[in-house]
Amino acid sequence: xxxxxxxxxxxxxxxxxxxxxxxxxxxxxxxxxxxxxxxxxxxxxxxxxxxxxxxxxxxxxxxxxxxxxxxxxxxxxxxxxxxxxxxxxxxxxx
Amino acid sequence: xxxxxxxxxxxxxxxxxxxxxxxxxxxxxxxxxxxxxxxxxxxxxxxxxxxxxxxxxxxxxxxxxxxxxxxxxxxxxxxxxxxxxxxxxxxxxxxxxxxxxxxxxxxxxxxxxxxxxxxxxxxxxxxxxxxxxxxxxxxx
Numbered sequence: 351x352x353x354x355x356x357x358x359x360x361x362x363x364x365x366x367x368x369x370x371x372x373x374x375x376x377x378x379x380x381x382x383x384x385x386x387x388x389x390x391x392x393x394x395x396x397x398x399x400x401x402x403x404x405x406x407x408x409x410x411x412x413x414x415x416x417x418x419x420x421x422x423x424x425x426x427x428x429x430x431x432x433x434x435x436x437x438x439x440x441x442x443x444x
Numbered sequence: 445x446x447x448x449x450x451x452x453x454x455x456x457x458x459x460x461x462x463x464x465x466x467x468x469x470x471x472x473x474x475x476x477x478x479x480x481x482x483x484x485x486x487x488x489x490x491x492x493x494x495x496x497x498x499x500x501x502x503x504x505x506x507x508x509x510x511x512x513x514x515x516x517x518x519x520x521x522x523x524x525x526x527x528x529x530x531x532x533x534x535x536x537x538x539x540x541x542x543x544x545x546x547x548x549x550x551x552x553x554x555x556x557x558x559x560x561x562x563x564x565x566x567x568x569x570x571x572x573x574x575x576x577x578x579x580x581x582x583x584x
Contacts, residue, residue, distance in 0.1 A: 367463070370492045371456045396481065398488045399551030406547055413542055427481050434557050435550060436538035 354379045362419075365393035368401035376401065380408040385417050388444075392423035402435055409440060420444060446473060446511045451504035454495050462487060462507065469509045475516060479579030482558045483509075483518055486575055489551035490520050490530070494571075498525045515560075518575040527566040530573065531556070 352366040354376050362379060389405070409419050422444040424432055432438065448469050452458040463484055470480040487507065494505055506521040536549040556562055561576040 369459055369463075369488055371459045396484065398485055398492075399547070399554055400488075400492065402550060403547035406542075406545060410542055410545075427478055431485075431554060431558075434554060439539070440542040440545060 352376075356382075360385075360387060362387055362389040363393070364389065364391055367396040368394060369396065369398050370400035373400050373404055376404050380404060383408065383412065383417075383419075384415070386412070386420065387417075388420045388422055390422050391425070391428060394428060397428055397431065399435075402431070402437065405437075406440065418442065447508060449506065449508040451506050452491070454498070454501060454503070454505055456492070456495065459488060459491070462491060465507065466509065470516075473511050473516075474582045475511075476580045476582050479516060479577050482577050483516060483575075486555040486559055486577075487518060487520065489555045490573055493528070493530070493551065494520070494522050494525075497528055498522065501525060514579055514581070516577050516579055518577070520571075520573045522571045524569050525571050526569075528571060529564045529566070531562060531564050 352368050352372040352375065353364070355363045356379055357363055362383070368376065405419065412418050420442045424443055432441075432443065437443070448465070450465055452462055466480070466484055466487060470483065491505060491507075501522075501524060503523045508519040508521070510517040510519075530552045533549060533552050535553055536546060537544070555575070559575045559577050563574045565572040565574075
Protein backbone atom coordinates (compact mmCIF):
# COMPACT_ATOMS: atom_id res chain seq x y z
CA UNK A 351 0.00 0.00 0.00
CA UNK A 352 1.47 3.31 -1.11
CA UNK A 353 0.50 6.70 0.27
CA UNK A 354 1.66 10.24 -0.37
CA UNK A 355 0.51 13.18 1.69
CA UNK A 356 1.22 16.87 1.87
CA UNK A 357 1.53 17.72 5.57
CA UNK A 358 0.28 20.94 7.18
CA UNK A 359 3.89 22.15 7.29
CA UNK A 360 4.15 21.73 3.51
CA UNK A 361 6.28 18.59 3.60
CA UNK A 362 5.60 15.59 1.34
CA UNK A 363 5.43 12.32 3.30
CA UNK A 364 5.80 9.01 1.47
CA UNK A 365 4.88 5.61 2.89
CA UNK A 366 4.58 2.01 1.72
CA UNK A 367 5.64 0.73 -1.69
CA UNK A 368 6.22 3.20 -4.53
CA UNK A 369 5.99 0.97 -7.61
CA UNK A 370 4.99 1.56 -11.23
CA UNK A 371 1.28 1.24 -10.43
CA UNK A 372 1.49 4.23 -8.05
CA UNK A 373 2.86 6.80 -10.48
CA UNK A 374 -0.40 8.67 -11.10
CA UNK A 375 -1.17 8.84 -7.38
CA UNK A 376 2.25 10.36 -6.70
CA UNK A 377 2.03 12.79 -9.61
CA UNK A 378 -1.31 14.08 -8.33
CA UNK A 379 0.55 15.49 -5.30
CA UNK A 380 4.00 16.26 -6.74
CA UNK A 381 2.65 18.09 -9.80
CA UNK A 382 1.02 20.65 -7.47
CA UNK A 383 4.32 21.68 -5.87
CA UNK A 384 5.66 25.07 -6.91
CA UNK A 385 8.25 25.84 -4.23
CA UNK A 386 11.20 24.07 -2.59
CA UNK A 387 9.75 21.14 -0.63
CA UNK A 388 11.10 18.43 1.68
CA UNK A 389 10.15 14.83 0.91
CA UNK A 390 10.23 12.45 3.89
CA UNK A 391 11.13 8.84 3.05
CA UNK A 392 10.99 7.56 6.64
CA UNK A 393 8.05 5.21 6.06
CA UNK A 394 8.79 4.27 2.47
CA UNK A 395 9.87 0.63 2.23
CA UNK A 396 10.29 0.22 -1.54
CA UNK A 397 10.87 2.32 -4.65
CA UNK A 398 11.46 1.25 -8.24
CA UNK A 399 12.69 3.19 -11.28
CA UNK A 400 9.11 4.35 -11.93
CA UNK A 401 9.14 6.17 -8.59
CA UNK A 402 12.60 7.56 -9.27
CA UNK A 403 11.38 8.85 -12.62
CA UNK A 404 8.50 10.79 -11.02
CA UNK A 405 10.86 12.36 -8.48
CA UNK A 406 13.34 13.27 -11.22
CA UNK A 407 10.63 14.84 -13.40
CA UNK A 408 9.44 16.92 -10.43
CA UNK A 409 13.00 18.03 -9.68
CA UNK A 410 13.50 19.07 -13.31
CA UNK A 411 10.26 21.08 -13.34
CA UNK A 412 10.99 22.83 -10.03
CA UNK A 413 14.61 23.58 -10.97
CA UNK A 414 13.42 25.59 -13.97
CA UNK A 415 11.90 28.01 -11.43
CA UNK A 416 14.87 27.95 -9.08
CA UNK A 417 13.13 25.57 -6.67
CA UNK A 418 13.87 21.96 -5.69
CA UNK A 419 12.93 18.82 -3.77
CA UNK A 420 15.00 18.07 -0.66
CA UNK A 421 14.97 14.40 0.35
CA UNK A 422 15.20 13.30 3.99
CA UNK A 423 15.31 10.03 5.92
CA UNK A 424 16.52 8.06 2.91
CA UNK A 425 17.93 4.91 4.48
CA UNK A 426 18.70 1.22 3.91
CA UNK A 427 18.28 -0.29 0.48
CA UNK A 428 16.48 2.81 -0.82
CA UNK A 429 19.64 4.80 -0.11
CA UNK A 430 21.60 2.09 -2.01
CA UNK A 431 19.29 2.49 -5.01
CA UNK A 432 19.70 6.28 -4.89
CA UNK A 433 23.48 5.85 -4.75
CA UNK A 434 23.55 3.48 -7.75
CA UNK A 435 21.23 5.81 -9.71
CA UNK A 436 23.52 8.74 -8.77
CA UNK A 437 20.59 10.69 -7.38
CA UNK A 438 23.09 12.32 -5.02
CA UNK A 439 24.14 14.40 -8.05
CA UNK A 440 20.69 15.81 -8.72
CA UNK A 441 19.06 15.88 -5.26
CA UNK A 442 19.97 17.37 -1.93
CA UNK A 443 19.72 14.36 0.41
CA UNK A 444 19.69 15.28 4.09
CA UNK B 445 14.90 -27.68 -5.52
CA UNK B 446 11.87 -25.62 -4.29
CA UNK B 447 10.13 -23.77 -7.10
CA UNK B 448 6.88 -22.00 -7.94
CA UNK B 449 5.54 -20.74 -11.26
CA UNK B 450 2.59 -18.55 -12.19
CA UNK B 451 1.19 -16.62 -15.16
CA UNK B 452 0.30 -12.94 -14.84
CA UNK B 453 -1.80 -10.65 -17.01
CA UNK B 454 0.20 -8.07 -18.92
CA UNK B 455 -1.00 -5.08 -16.92
CA UNK B 456 0.30 -2.78 -14.17
CA UNK B 457 -2.55 -3.97 -11.95
CA UNK B 458 -0.83 -7.36 -11.89
CA UNK B 459 2.06 -5.95 -9.85
CA UNK B 460 0.18 -6.42 -6.57
CA UNK B 461 -0.29 -10.12 -7.36
CA UNK B 462 3.32 -10.42 -8.53
CA UNK B 463 4.60 -8.97 -5.24
CA UNK B 464 2.27 -11.24 -3.24
CA UNK B 465 3.57 -14.25 -5.17
CA UNK B 466 7.20 -13.27 -4.50
CA UNK B 467 6.40 -12.43 -0.86
CA UNK B 468 4.91 -15.85 -0.17
CA UNK B 469 7.90 -17.61 -1.72
CA UNK B 470 10.60 -15.60 0.05
CA UNK B 471 8.80 -16.03 3.39
CA UNK B 472 8.52 -19.80 2.90
CA UNK B 473 12.20 -20.05 1.93
CA UNK B 474 13.42 -17.69 4.72
CA UNK B 475 15.12 -15.40 2.22
CA UNK B 476 16.64 -12.25 3.73
CA UNK B 477 14.89 -8.90 3.24
CA UNK B 478 17.66 -7.31 1.14
CA UNK B 479 17.66 -10.14 -1.41
CA UNK B 480 13.84 -10.22 -1.40
CA UNK B 481 13.75 -6.47 -2.12
CA UNK B 482 16.17 -6.89 -5.03
CA UNK B 483 14.03 -9.69 -6.48
CA UNK B 484 10.89 -7.50 -6.25
CA UNK B 485 12.65 -4.59 -7.93
CA UNK B 486 14.19 -6.71 -10.69
CA UNK B 487 10.91 -8.46 -11.48
CA UNK B 488 8.99 -5.16 -11.50
CA UNK B 489 11.51 -3.56 -13.86
CA UNK B 490 11.45 -6.49 -16.29
CA UNK B 491 7.69 -7.04 -16.06
CA UNK B 492 6.91 -3.36 -16.71
CA UNK B 493 9.36 -3.38 -19.64
CA UNK B 494 7.42 -6.30 -21.12
CA UNK B 495 4.21 -4.28 -20.74
CA UNK B 496 5.84 -1.19 -22.27
CA UNK B 497 7.38 -2.85 -25.32
CA UNK B 498 4.76 -5.53 -25.98
CA UNK B 499 1.61 -3.77 -24.82
CA UNK B 500 -0.55 -5.12 -27.65
CA UNK B 501 0.41 -8.72 -26.87
CA UNK B 502 -2.44 -10.57 -25.11
CA UNK B 503 -0.27 -13.42 -23.80
CA UNK B 504 0.29 -13.69 -20.07
CA UNK B 505 3.83 -13.34 -18.68
CA UNK B 506 5.25 -16.34 -16.82
CA UNK B 507 7.22 -15.89 -13.60
CA UNK B 508 9.13 -18.76 -12.00
CA UNK B 509 11.04 -18.61 -8.71
CA UNK B 510 13.50 -21.32 -7.67
CA UNK B 511 15.96 -21.78 -4.87
CA UNK B 512 19.23 -23.64 -5.36
CA UNK B 513 21.31 -23.66 -2.17
CA UNK B 514 21.52 -20.00 -1.22
CA UNK B 515 20.74 -18.62 -4.66
CA UNK B 516 17.29 -17.51 -5.76
CA UNK B 517 16.75 -18.01 -9.48
CA UNK B 518 14.09 -15.89 -11.19
CA UNK B 519 12.85 -16.61 -14.69
CA UNK B 520 10.48 -14.43 -16.71
CA UNK B 521 9.14 -15.88 -19.96
CA UNK B 522 7.31 -13.82 -22.57
CA UNK B 523 5.83 -15.60 -25.63
CA UNK B 524 5.34 -14.33 -29.19
CA UNK B 525 7.44 -11.17 -28.80
CA UNK B 526 10.17 -9.29 -30.61
CA UNK B 527 13.68 -9.73 -29.14
CA UNK B 528 14.69 -7.31 -26.40
CA UNK B 529 18.10 -8.14 -24.99
CA UNK B 530 18.34 -6.09 -21.82
CA UNK B 531 21.97 -7.13 -21.34
CA UNK B 532 22.96 -5.23 -24.50
CA UNK B 533 21.28 -1.93 -23.64
CA UNK B 534 23.66 0.99 -23.14
CA UNK B 535 23.88 2.33 -19.60
CA UNK B 536 22.09 5.63 -18.93
CA UNK B 537 24.31 8.71 -18.52
CA UNK B 538 24.14 9.03 -14.74
CA UNK B 539 26.72 11.80 -14.65
CA UNK B 540 24.59 14.13 -16.78
CA UNK B 541 23.25 17.37 -15.35
CA UNK B 542 19.68 17.37 -14.07
CA UNK B 543 18.55 19.10 -17.27
CA UNK B 544 20.06 16.36 -19.41
CA UNK B 545 19.19 13.36 -17.24
CA UNK B 546 16.72 10.95 -18.86
CA UNK B 547 14.64 8.42 -16.87
CA UNK B 548 14.87 5.76 -19.60
CA UNK B 549 17.07 2.75 -18.99
CA UNK B 550 17.36 3.30 -15.26
CA UNK B 551 15.31 0.22 -14.30
CA UNK B 552 17.39 -2.16 -16.40
CA UNK B 553 20.58 -0.54 -15.11
CA UNK B 554 19.48 -0.96 -11.47
CA UNK B 555 18.52 -4.58 -12.12
CA UNK B 556 21.89 -5.41 -13.62
CA UNK B 557 23.73 -3.73 -10.75
CA UNK B 558 21.71 -5.39 -7.99
CA UNK B 559 21.46 -9.01 -9.16
CA UNK B 560 24.42 -11.40 -9.27
CA UNK B 561 23.79 -12.80 -12.75
CA UNK B 562 21.47 -12.05 -15.66
CA UNK B 563 21.00 -14.02 -18.88
CA UNK B 564 18.82 -13.36 -21.91
CA UNK B 565 17.70 -16.01 -24.40
CA UNK B 566 15.45 -15.62 -27.45
CA UNK B 567 14.04 -18.84 -28.87
CA UNK B 568 11.04 -19.33 -31.19
CA UNK B 569 9.84 -15.74 -30.63
CA UNK B 570 10.04 -16.23 -26.87
CA UNK B 571 12.10 -14.03 -24.54
CA UNK B 572 13.53 -15.82 -21.50
CA UNK B 573 15.25 -13.73 -18.84
CA UNK B 574 16.99 -15.56 -16.01
CA UNK B 575 18.31 -13.74 -12.94
CA UNK B 576 20.28 -15.06 -9.98
CA UNK B 577 20.56 -13.40 -6.60
CA UNK B 578 22.58 -14.75 -3.68
CA UNK B 579 20.80 -14.60 -0.32
CA UNK B 580 21.13 -15.44 3.36
CA UNK B 581 18.58 -17.44 5.36
CA UNK B 582 16.72 -15.18 7.78
CA UNK B 583 16.78 -17.95 10.38
CA UNK B 584 17.68 -21.64 10.49
